[in-house]
Amino acid sequence: MSATELTSSLTRRTAADLAALLRAGDVSAVEVATAHLDRIEAVEPAVHAFLHVDREDTLAQARAVDAERAAGGELHELAGVPVAVKDVVVTRGTPTTAGSRILEGWVPPYDATLVTRLRAAGMPMLGKTNMDEFAMGSSTEHSGYGPTHNPWDLDRIPGGSGGGSAAALAAFEAPLAIGTDTGGSIRQPASVTGTVGVxxxxxxxSRYGLVALASSLDQAGPCARTVLDAALLHEVIGGHDPLDATSLTGPAAGYADAARQGASGDLRGVRVGVVRELGGSGHEAGFQREVSAAFRRTVELLEGAxxxxxxxxxxxxxAALAAYYLILPAEASSNxxxxxxxxxxxxxxxxxxxxxxxxVMAATRGAGFGSEVKRRIILGTYALSAGYYDAYYGSAQKVRTLIQRDFAAAFDAVDVLVSPTAPTTAFKLGEKLDDPLAMYLNDVATIPANLAxxxxxxxxxxxxDAGLPIGLQILAPARADARLYRVGAAVEHLVTADRPGSAPIIDSIPAIPTEVAP
Structure with a gap:
């Protein structure tokens, strides 16, 4: 097998498959890392998923895994499987910019807790992915370093704010990635790139080591191309952290087992709620025709299962969208x-x-912050001002309580809720850049989960009809993340089996023009 063929073979493998090959000794961690680094080099001029890649550091991490495996050391299941990390997560010795010029060149002196856990698991870090500045955006067009392109159509957005992580997966530059989700910034990019986001x-x-946007909403999570891969990564990064005052007690376990259980497609005994206000039957205003049709078809498949x-x-x-765009700017203006x-x-x-x-402060912020960040800081400062605090921020928090009560009532009746992830598929770059309200509507289905x-x-x-991916969202009660993986894996199985030739959706992605020909 030529070097090009090996690169193509390894980069299209799932993380679970790569882990099995590594454990069996069929490939080395250096070979896996090299394949992905070569892929990054080939397609990055077209995709721009990464802001920083350090080839030598990645290979050094991979060599350390190979040496430990050769010495007979006990290794984590995912040891040697590389991962990309959103640039809002601080990394010791590696630049972290949060997609903003105001942090250009900043090299943190410490690791975020989730990065510490990735390193402890022996997962080489490929680099830092592009994002909307300080995670403010729905398209990754608000990055201070230029937009990321959707690998399905390079003229379209990859979603936001974590479009870099999602695009890296869809472009086969990384088998796994880390994202953060404040109002949908993991799930919405997953939807428009045909990947999985949790x-x-x-x-x-743990949120320790995340550059904060809105502290009561921000949540890091796994991004992958399959539900099982996301579950495996979730088990690595999850669990209690004494460095995070909001960290929940208890381990992150059982997610991969739940995904394996759901992979059979059997959903007998599972109660699924279709949310009327999020594209449910008869309430589809604002949702693209094909998105609604795909959702209805999958609901039929769930019943059949x-x-x-x-x-x-x-x-x-x-009222979630309005409440969110008062609470988030208020917290952002403080952070x-x-x-x-x-x-x-x-x-x-x-x-x-x-x-x-x-x-100095005025000059620095004027030069370092982009237009969307400035817009939200001004809005947040206004919402928190003495004359308007109760009318705006206080009222938004009351709506948040009502949303939490709606979730509680719904989960008394069903095990999970389902909806389209985003109202449309990926739109053209620049199409909504000058219309903030239209951009904000992309998160209408994902925001309620963050508020609750x-x-x-x-x-x-x-x-x-244009061959662009559509996403399905599954929501579960707090601490019932395992349900996501069981039902998500079942949906993955059912949708794939329902397709011509039973081919995974990601197999339909067009070749990126600048990739090295096999």
Whole structure:
């Protein structure tokens, strides 16, 4: 097998398959890492999924895994399987920018807890992925370093804010990736790139070492091309962390077993709720025709697999978008106050006049923050101001409580909830860039889960008439993440079996023009 053939073979394997090959000694960690690094080199000019790649450091991590395996050491199941990490997660010795020019060149002196766990598992880090600046966006067009392109159609968005992680998976540059989800930034990119993305229960994966956007909403989680791979990665990064005051107690276990159980497609005894307000039967205004049709077809497949399907109503979900875009900017305006040109990151001094703290701060923020970040800081500061706190921020928090109650009532009746992940498939780059309200509507189905802290997963659910991926969202009660993996794996199996030739959706992705020909 030529080097090119080996690269193509290894990069298209699932993480579970790569782990099995590594354990059997059929390939080395260096070979797996090299294959993915070569793939990155070949397609990055077209995709731009990464902001930072250190080939030598990645290979050094892989060599360490091979040496330990050769010495007979006890290794984690995923040891040697490489992973990409969203650039909002701090990494010791590796630049972390959160997609913003204001942090350009900043090299953290410590690792986020989830990175510490990845390193302990022996998973080489391929690099840091592109994102909307400080995770503010739904398209990865608001990155300070240029947009990422969707591997399914390079003229389209890969979703946001974690479009880099999703695109890296769809372009076969990485078998696994880490994302963060504040209002859908793992699930929505997964939907439009034909991959799998999971927002865990709030507090079940440590937030220590995440560059904060909205502390009551942010949640790191796994991104992959299969449900089982996401489950395996979730078990690595999850669990209690004493460094995170919001961390839940208890281990992250049973997710992979749940995915394996669901892979048979048997859903007998599972109660599935179709959310009326999120594209349910008869309530599909704003949802693309093919998205609604694919959703209805999959609901039929769930019934055929033995699930009991009922329609449920969560009336407060209709106010979720408005509440979210008051709570998030308010928390963001507080969290981003630290970027002042005084302590770390970019510092810009005024061209004329005295160099005062206020003028340095203004010059630094003016040069370092992009338009979307400035927009949300201004909105958040306004919402928190003395004259408007109760009318806006206080009211939004009351809506949040109502949304949590709607979830509680729904989960008294069903085991999981389902909806389309996003109302449309990937739109053209630049199409909604000048229309913030239209951009915000992309997260209408994902935001409620963040406001309530419940877990959610997006799995591929077919293609539209243009051959672009559609996603299905599954939501479960807090701490019931295993249900996502069981039902998600069943959907994965059922949708694949329902396709011509029973081919996985990702197999339909077009070749990237700049890739090395086999």
């Amino acid at each position: 927002k865990p229960t709030y507090g079940s994966v 033995g699930a009991e399907v009922v329609e449920v109503s969560c009336p407060s979900f209709t 981003l106050a630290k970027f002042d040109g005084m302590r770390f990151g970019l510092r810009v001094e005024p061209v004329e006049g005295p160099v005062t703290a206020e003028r 802290g419940v877990p959610g997963i997006s799995v591929p659910n077919g293609l539209d």
